[in-house]
Amino acid sequence: MSADEEKPDVPEGADEQAPASDRVRRKPNFEALEAGEQTMSTWPGLKVRSAANIPAHRRWAFVVVPAIALLELGLHLSQTGPLASEAEWNTIAAEAKRERKADDVVVFAPTWYAPVERMHLRDALTMADQGHADVTRYARALEVAVGNESNPEVAAWPIVSDKVSGKLHVRVRQNPAQEPVLEDLLALADAGRVEVSVALPQPHTCSFQATARGRMRDGRDGWGTFIAAKHYSCPSSDVPSPLGVAMMADHSYAPRRCFLVPTALGGKSIDLRFQGVRFGKSLVVHHGIHAQSENIDRHGASVDLAFSIDGEKADGTVVRREIGRDTHVDGQRWKEFRVDTGLFAGQTGDLVATIQSAQGDRPYCFEATTR
Numbered sequence: 001m002s003a004d005e006e007k008p009d010v011p012e013g014a015d016e017q018a019p020a021s022d023r024v025r026r027k028p029n030f031e032a033l034e035a036g037e038q039t040m041s042t043w044p045g046l047k048v049r050s051a052a053n054i055p056a057h058r059r060w061a062f063v064v065v066p067a068i069a070l071l072e073l074g075l076h077l078s079q080t081g082p083l084a085s086e087a088e089w090n091t092i093a094a095e096a097k098r099e100r101k102a103d104d105v106v107v108f109a110p111t112w113y114a115p116v117e118r119m120h121l122r123d124a125l126t127m128a129d130q131g132h133a134d135v136t137r138y139a140r141a142l143e144v145a146v147g148n149e150s151n152p153e154v155a156a157w158p159i160v161s162d163k164v165s166g167k168l169h170v171r172v173r174q175n176p177a178q179e180p181v182l183e184d185l186l187a188l189a190d191a192g193r194v195e196v197s198v199a200l201p202q203p204h205t206c207s208f209q210a211t212a213r214g215r216m217r218d219g220r221d222g223w224g225t226f227i228a229a230k231h232y233s234c235p236s237s238d239v240p241s242p243l244g245v246a247m248m249a250d251h252s253y254a255p256r257r258c259f260l261v262p263t264a265l266g267g268k269s270i271d272l273r274f275q276g277v278r279f280g281k282s283l284v285v286h287h288g289i290h291a292q293s294e295n296i297d298r299h300g301a302s303v304d305l306a307f308s309i310d311g312e313k314a315d316g317t318v319v320r321r322e323i324g325r326d327t328h329v330d331g332q333r334w335k336e337f338r339v340d341t342g343l344f345a346g347q348t349g350d351l352v353a354t355i356q357s358a359q360g361d362r363p364y365c366f367e368a369t370t371r
Helices: 019-026 030-034 061-080 085-101 111-120 186-189 291-297
Strands: 102-107 141-145 160-163 169-176 194-199 204-210 214-218 224-227 230-233 242-250 255-262 269-278 282-289 303-312 318-328 335-340 348-357 365-370
Touching: 085 111, 085 141, 085 160, 102 111, 141 269, 186 230, 186 242, 186 255, 186 269, 186 365, 230 242, 242 365, 255 269, 255 282, 282 291, 282 303, 282 318, 303 365, 318 335, 348 365
Parallel strands: 102 141
Antiparallel strands: 141 169, 160 169, 194 204, 194 269, 204 230, 214 224, 224 242, 242 255, 255 365, 269 348, 282 335, 282 365, 303 318, 303 348
16 A cells, blocks of 8 residues: 555645544634635645545446346346236137136146246136145146246146247146045035034034135234135134134135145044035045144144044944044145055945144145045
8 A cells, every 4th residue: 555545635834743543533724715825635634545546346336236226126027027918818718718617726836936827817717726735636738828838837847738829828638647636525525415513611513605706814913814694603712713714824825725624722622524425445634724723823823634434333332433634833834745545435424524733823725635
């Protein structure tokens, strides 16, 4: 470093021996400045560096922030701008509606763009599409995709056809290992074939109701869940109502169609008796906690789900036999488990689901199918 950089220029006659702290604190002499005897560049204590002595990367540092801002603006516009025209979306929606069969599911790629795709394809979608638990039950998938994007749930399925409109695709993918459904417990719930009872000090039975339209049910932290028009209402104020088929946001805020059961019972249990279930080799179950509750609580109370079948002894007495159970713990997300029902394959009977949790106000949801 040069001498003129190590200390400020000192006018003639100034005390060069004065401590640096004194020189820094010295104020400019306004009379001398006005008389031209002193300039700000010769003000004692003022350190002046020539622009030529400043490194280039520091002289241009002020350009970095505006450049980054312009880059982010460009990326924002490219991501939020329309990917396709309205005509192209209409073509894709019409193609999806024409191609769709009863045993198909519609999926989107990329998944983060799904809300926009749902908006344009709303007439080609069902509630089951928008909240499917998994895709193994379906024979085919209609994958609505942008460019070469693919949905991870069906990415390994062979492509049967691919229709293109601009950047948009409707790909038909064939499921190489479909697991056909014998009985969907949500369909039984919608048909009123569930007896809902709550084990309070005095047991309560909830009644099936069919209203003109569904409704949103709000809860703590602002979470909302859509309850279907057909639901179950409980008479006791201790049981949050209604219960029934709902659209719930899972841990990643993806919609899930499932049977909503609030756990605000202080350790008491809720029994759901699904009537006339056709059994196959297995019972496939998915369950989880609402996103707001699981992501915020993080260490909330676990929820137990058990399945039982009532049988008769030789003397005619009824005995309940548990066939499988699982516990959902925060952090496990939307979770699958399977119960072996091979012993009852080909038979029809009542299936009882029992839900229990020590913590209240946790929106819990599950769905199950026999296969």
